Amino acid sequence: MTATREPEITPLRKNRDFLLLWSGSAVSVLGSTASTVAYPLLVLATTGSAADAGVVGFVALLPMLLLQIPASALVDRWDRRTVMIWCDAIRAAALTTIVLALAVNRLYLPHILVVGFVEGTVSVTHELAAGAAVPHVVHKSQVSAALSRNEARERGATMLGTPLGGILFGLGRAVPFVLDALTYVVSLVTLLFIRRDFQTGKPEHEERHVLDGIRWLWRNEFLRTATFLIAGSNLLFRAMFLIVVVMAGDLGASPAWIGVLFGVAGGAGLLGSLAADRCRRRFDLATIVIGANWLWAVLMVVIVATGNVYALGAAYAGMWFVGPLWNVAVTSHQLEITPDHLQGRVLGAVGVLAFGAVPLGSLIGGYTLDRLGSDAAALVFTGWMVLLATAATLSRSVRQTRRHNRVPHDAQVQDPPGDGDPGRPALRGVADDR
Incomplete structure (x- = not known):
């Protein structure tokens, strides 16, 4: 045969x-x-x-x-x-x-x-x-x-x-x-010039509630937890942008050097994005989520403890490197388990919750800097990051994702590329497993 x-x-x-x-x-x-x-x-x-x-x-x-x-x-x-x-x-x-x-x-x-x-x-x-x-x-x-x-x-x-x-x-x-x-x-x-459709079949024009994405996200325990962790870390990163500028200046860095620092951080983020797929294939989702939060916490400790502007820049760049590892792992999981007719609304729900923390981070970061100074403000946000990492570690929904195997190196699926949605029912089963 x-x-x-x-x-x-x-x-x-x-x-x-x-x-x-x-x-x-x-x-x-x-x-x-x-x-x-x-x-x-x-x-x-x-x-x-x-x-x-x-x-x-x-x-x-x-x-x-x-x-x-x-x-x-x-x-x-x-x-x-x-x-x-x-x-x-x-x-x-x-x-x-x-x-x-x-x-x-x-x-x-x-x-x-x-x-x-x-x-x-x-x-x-x-x-x-x-x-x-x-x-x-x-x-x-x-x-x-x-x-x-x-x-x-x-x-x-x-x-x-x-x-x-x-x-x-x-x-x-x-x-x-x-x-x-x-x-x-x-x-x-x-x-x-793109030939493929961007959704399964033809879009249906019956009434769809704008809040369906939020409801679906809320019912999925892991994605709900991950979204709040993203919001918490976004708040931290926005606040730390201001704090790192002040700390670097306090350590004698010139404006030009501070610009270089953020350029290096951007380069580290680019390297992290290139490594993200390999990381997703090597480690399970729980390891990436928990590990990313603890790496950020450790690097925050380095930022607080160091009195050297180069160590400060290296630690901050390290935080930028880790970000894409998290983004790719969590977003690919979300795309895999979300029913196609809800993809846009779930992405919108995640986006509005995560983005809502960014202006809040600017306000809190500026207020904390004003009241406490850069060193004490960095210490406060280090405590915040430790709390987020602890929450990720203790979360039952995060730990349970270990049962979903990491993406294999030689993944082969029976469905031909871009052939619609024949594999979605099984993925919906994962999403509905609450």
């Missing part, structure tokens, strides 16, 4: 649709990072007010806090590829109005605020659709590897885009916004 031959899995480097999705997003992230740097520079050059620059930043980020849940419902109800195409078109058009207003010297603050809010709104929608699309353009055994490459894309584009925004603004106020608009056009074109 001849054995049935399993379908061959296309490597990611040869997966046309994944490469188109990945490269289009990489280009658009590069452009949006450059314009993010250029926005405050533009406002300062236009109005001369730092307060106005702060308002623009706040308005541009506001959709991430307010609109993730309603946007996620649209991502599940409408065709995701079409949604992403329209998002790119709207973003490019919005930025073009900035360029045209600068060309005729008629740019005013309300115009910038509207464009910032519109771009932020459609960017939230685009990112939710892109996240939900990943399992449909790669084989199920490659989701972790695809997310690892996405992490590397985000961090690499951010590292390049940050200095690029300042450089381009120096060449002309409109230049970074021209680049950003063009990158959205490139992203749109890559989407037009």
Whole structure:
């Protein structure tokens, strides 16, 4: 009897649709990072007010806090590829109005605020659709590897885009916004050439409740716990950004050296993203979740105890390295067990809870610094990280994930790549095991 031959899995480097999705997003992230740097520079050059620059930043980020849940419902109800195409078109058009207003010297603050809010709104929608699309353009055994490459894309584009925004603004106020608009056009074109659908079958247009993602997330004990751990660590990282700046200055670091410190930290994050898939395949999910939190706690102790600016920078970079290991492991697990018709809303629910901690971290970090000073503030947040690590260790839902084996190196699944959703019923069984 001849054995049935399993379908061959296309490597990611040869997966046309994944490469188109990945490269289009990489280009658009590069452009949006450059314009993010250029926005405050533009406002300062236009109005001369730092307060106005702060308002623009706040308005541009506001959709991430307010609109993730309603946007996620649209991502599940409408065709995701079409949604992403329209998002790119709207973003490019919005930025073009900035360029045209600068060309005729008629740019005013309300115009910038509207464009910032519109771009932020459609960017939230685009990112939710892109996240939900990943399992449909790669084989199920490659989701972790695809997310690892996405992490590397985000961090690499951010590292390049940050200095690029300042450089381009120096060449002309409109230049970074021209680049950003063009990158959205490139992203749109890559989407037009992708052949696979971004969801199982055709989207259903019956009424779907926007809160279904939150309800599903709340019923899944592990993901609920992981989301609160993410929120807690996001609060810590945002606060530590301010604290590390002050601590490095207290240790005699110049502003230029502090900039180098954060550049090295970004590079460590890029290395972590490249190692994330290998880590996910070697260790089970519980080990990664518990281990990441304790590594952060140990590195926080180093930051508190050291009086050396190089050790401070190395410890902070180490924290950035660990982040992608966590992101890829938890997100790949979430994508694997979430029913496809809920992917957008679950991503939105996780995003709004995790992002909600970021502005809170800024407020708490600034207040703690003001009241206690950098050393005492760092000690307070070290205690906070130890509490998070202890909670992860004691969590029954986290420990129980050990029964889900880590991703094998030679994972082979009977379903051909991108063939829809034949394996979902078993994955739903995992999600429903509460």
